[in-house]
Amino acid sequence: MNAPRRSRLLTVQELREALGPDVVGRDLAYELARRYGVRLGKRLLVPSRVVEALLEGRLEELDAKTPEVGTRGQ
Template sequence: MREKRLLTPEELRDYLGRDKVGRDLSYELARRYGVRLGRRWLVPLRVAEAILEGRLEEIEKTPGMGPRGR
């Protein structure tokens, strides 16, 4: 089975650790770095990996992947 490339905010919490990331933060990350499809927010797996590896600044410099305002 292929690994998912897009994570819901709840899956993002599981991936990063529920003890480290709360519901509000997972949705904030989704709004900032993810995409919205209908009513669902989805976060690219590479963003979650960058968070874990401490290289989120690198992702922010990628064209089209920078933080978005509200």
């Protein structure tokens, strides 16, 4: 019996490696992580489903599922 698949959180560097560092620059990777990822302490992590959606061209689907968050700390 196989264990259930767990959602994996990627670092910004792993996000760039998965999408291609020549395709996604550092600034864009951090922008994607801030928009679709989560912050755990000082770490900014992105769910693997976000990478899969980006690779499959389903960005609109992500936008529909991502709640709008107002600016904080300003």
